[in-house]
Each structure stands twice: as C-alpha cells, then as structure tokens.
Amino acid sequence: MxxxxxxxxxxxxxxxxxxxxxxxxxxxxxxxxxxxxxxxxxxxxxxxxxxxxxxxxxxxxxxxxxxxxxxxxxxxxxxxxxxxxRQDVTGVARIGLNNEAARMRVPELLAALTRRHPGVEIHLVNSSSPRILDNVRLGRLDLGFVYDNILEPGHEIEAMALEDVDMAVVGPTSWADRVCRADWEELARLPWVWFSERCPFQYLLESSFSCRDLALNKVMVGDNDATLRTLVAAGIGLTLLRKDDALEAEAAGEVCLWRREGLRLGLSLVHRRERADDRVIAAIVSAVTEVWGLPARRR
Structure with missing residues (x-):
C-alpha cells in the first residue's frame, strides 16, 4: 500500500x-x-x-x-x-482570493516571498469566501482570504485577522433622494437584490436588520459583486457592496450611497490549524504579517 x-x-x-x-x-x-x-x-x-x-x-x-x-x-x-x-523553504501554495489581488496586497506579498523564500511557488485562485473556506477545509487550497463572519467556532481552522472592510448600501441613482433620507425601516421596505447562499454580505445585512425586528424585501439574487452592481445600476433594487467598490460605482454615475450609518466586515487569512507548522504555510503567514503591518505572531 x-x-x-x-x-x-x-x-x-x-x-x-x-x-x-x-x-x-x-x-x-x-x-x-x-x-x-x-x-x-x-x-x-x-x-x-x-x-x-x-x-x-x-x-x-x-x-x-x-x-x-x-x-x-x-x-x-x-x-x-x-x-x-531543512534550511530552505520550498513548495507550492494555493491561495484563495475573495477580491481583487491588489486589494489583498498580493503584489507586496509576492515581493516579500521572493526576497525571503524564492523556492515558494504561489498559485492564486479567485473565488468567494464560502468556497474558499470549504476548499481550505478539504485541502484543495492551502490558505485563503475570507470575510470572517462566516467562520464557525472550532479547532479545525486558524484565522488571522487582517483588517475591517467598510461596506456600503447602494441603490439606483434615480432613487437617490429616497435612499439618502431613508432610515432602517424605510430601507427594509425597498426592493433588495440579494446574495448567494452563505454570502458574508447576506449575514451582515440580516444581522443588522433582524436586530431591529425588520425583514427585507428581496426581489432578486445575484451571485457576484459585478452582477449586483449591474442590477442596482439597472434600477432593480438596493444591495450591499464594499465601500471602495460603491464609491467607484458612484463616481461612474451608476449608483447612489446610503451614508447614515456604517457597516463593516472583518477580513482574515485562514488555513487548517493542523498545518500551522508547515514551513510553506508559516512562510506565507510571516510574509502576510509583514505586508499587512501586523504584530509578529508567537508560537
């Protein structure tokens, strides 16, 4: 065998x-x-x-x-x-990205790894937070960037918090007056373009509205940020985007922003806890720590 x-x-x-x-x-x-x-x-x-x-x-x-x-x-x-x-660190690491590489500071990460560990080869996979988390658990990915409100308590996955990401509710530009004046109850009554199963954006909005005893009016489901942005621009309803995406869409005249209250999602780097001592994993975690300006981790 x-x-x-x-x-x-x-x-x-x-x-x-x-x-x-x-x-x-x-x-x-x-x-x-x-x-x-x-x-x-x-x-x-x-x-x-x-x-x-x-x-x-x-x-x-x-x-x-x-x-x-x-x-x-x-x-x-x-x-x-x-x-x-061994003194050298060599190997292949598959890393899942839940957003654009530049926003995950991938160019800086690759530069740091090239300086320290030129024998480490990186494969990047663009995906969503739930799929990245599932694939890290299954061993299809070695590490991944995910929004941490989908993480569950347990010892299987280790997560390193990186930053809080500002989010924004956006609506069609023709609704600007209504959206800008709306409170939570008025927002809930408006049509919403909703999210795919287990989406962190979905969890954030549901918790924000349910704690106020409000239910949302969901009229359509989109499966990625680009689709959500397009549907809002077409006048279908409201949705939630990263604030940097929302500001970009606003500047392009596609959406309006609701600015009365802020929403945030935590971004984390995850890997299987049992692999914490793997030299390739440790090398990448160390490089991410440097690139994101985090305190050095002790083991």
Missing part, C-alpha cells in the same frame, strides 16, 4: 466522484480509477459502490475512511517535521 493509494481513497470518498477527485489530485481519471481498484484488491474489501451519480462508500469504506485520514495526517506530520529540519 502506497501513500497515493490512501490519498486517492480519501479524495474519492470526499468528492463522491472520480472526475472531481482526479481534478483535485491533479491526476488522470484512469490513474485515480486504477488506484481505487488496486487498494480494494490489496485490502480484499469493496470500498465504493459505482452508481450513475458517482461513487458511494460501502460499509467497509466508511469504516476505513477515518483510519485512512489518520494515516495521511501522520504522513503529513512526518513531511512537516522533515521540512522543519
């Missing part, structure tokens, strides 16, 4: 699909299928049921999954320890 057998087994179990597991592992579909068959033959038990919708764990597979994860964790610990014994 080889390391890649267990790695493939866990990936297929979590993805429940051979093609998605192959994409996650960066391997070919025939190779992943062969790894699964080889492991089943070596163990002498069926691990998966092949169905039209994908791969489902058998009873034997479910019983062995926890052991496989534990074995992989132990192997990862050995690799991490071996890396700590």
């Amino acid at each position: 080889e390391f890649y057998h267990l790695r493939t087994f866990v990936a297929v179990a979590e993805e429940e699909h051979l093609t998605r597991a192959a994409e996650r592992l960066g391997a070919s579909l025939p190779a992943v299928s062969a790894h699964v068959r080889g492991l089943e033959e070596e163990l002498g038990v069926p691990l998966f049921l092949r169905t039209p919708k994908g791969m489902r764990l058998t009873g034997e597979g479910r019983a062995l999954l926890a052991e496989a994860r534990l074995a992989l964790s132990s192997l990862e610990a050995v690799r991490t320890r071996a890396g700590a014994l």
Whole structure:
C-alpha cells in the first residue's frame, strides 16, 4: 500500500466522484480509477459502490475512511517535521482570493516571498469566501482570504485577522433622494437584490436588520459583486457592496450611497490549524504579517 493509494481513497470518498477527485489530485481519471481498484484488491474489501451519480462508500469504506485520514495526517506530520529540519523553504501554495489581488496586497506579498523564500511557488485562485473556506477545509487550497463572519467556532481552522472592510448600501441613482433620507425601516421596505447562499454580505445585512425586528424585501439574487452592481445600476433594487467598490460605482454615475450609518466586515487569512507548522504555510503567514503591518505572531 502506497501513500497515493490512501490519498486517492480519501479524495474519492470526499468528492463522491472520480472526475472531481482526479481534478483535485491533479491526476488522470484512469490513474485515480486504477488506484481505487488496486487498494480494494490489496485490502480484499469493496470500498465504493459505482452508481450513475458517482461513487458511494460501502460499509467497509466508511469504516476505513477515518483510519485512512489518520494515516495521511501522520504522513503529513512526518513531511512537516522533515521540512522543519531543512534550511530552505520550498513548495507550492494555493491561495484563495475573495477580491481583487491588489486589494489583498498580493503584489507586496509576492515581493516579500521572493526576497525571503524564492523556492515558494504561489498559485492564486479567485473565488468567494464560502468556497474558499470549504476548499481550505478539504485541502484543495492551502490558505485563503475570507470575510470572517462566516467562520464557525472550532479547532479545525486558524484565522488571522487582517483588517475591517467598510461596506456600503447602494441603490439606483434615480432613487437617490429616497435612499439618502431613508432610515432602517424605510430601507427594509425597498426592493433588495440579494446574495448567494452563505454570502458574508447576506449575514451582515440580516444581522443588522433582524436586530431591529425588520425583514427585507428581496426581489432578486445575484451571485457576484459585478452582477449586483449591474442590477442596482439597472434600477432593480438596493444591495450591499464594499465601500471602495460603491464609491467607484458612484463616481461612474451608476449608483447612489446610503451614508447614515456604517457597516463593516472583518477580513482574515485562514488555513487548517493542523498545518500551522508547515514551513510553506508559516512562510506565507510571516510574509502576510509583514505586508499587512501586523504584530509578529508567537508560537
């Protein structure tokens, strides 16, 4: 039994699909299928049921999954320890971005890493906070920038607070007089362009209105900031944007801003807590600490 057998087994179990597991592992579909068959033959038990919708764990597979994860964790610990014994830091890190690279200070981060650790290769993935958090948990991403109101208490994810991001309620320019004069109750009655599931903007607005016993009038859902901005400019309703995006849209004559009260979201860098001592992770966290002007972290 080889390391890649267990790695493939866990990936297929979590993805429940051979093609998605192959994409996650960066391997070919025939190779992943062969790894699964080889492991089943070596163990002498069926691990998966092949169905039209994908791969489902058998009873034997479910019983062995926890052991496989534990074995992989132990192997990862050995690799991490071996890396700590080396003087150089080399490796690949996949980092999820929930906004433009410049706003995440990525150019400065890459410059700092190039000075300190030229052997670290960075892959950037643009996504949303919920997807980034899920992919960090699943090991598809090594680190990610997320808005921290979607984080849940627990020991699985470690988060480093970076800054508070100002947010702004925006509306169509033709509604400027109504929006500028509106209080919370009047805002709630106006039409709203809403957000995709688990969006941090959604959580922020819901908490802001529900604490005032107000329910929002949601008329449409958009799945990204550009779509939300376009729908507001078209006169569909209000929405919430980062304030820097909102000011840019206002300057372009696309929206008006509600300025009576401020709203904020915390921005954090996250990674799996069990990987805190991984030298590549530690190198990136150290560089982010420098770039964002944060206090040095102690371990």
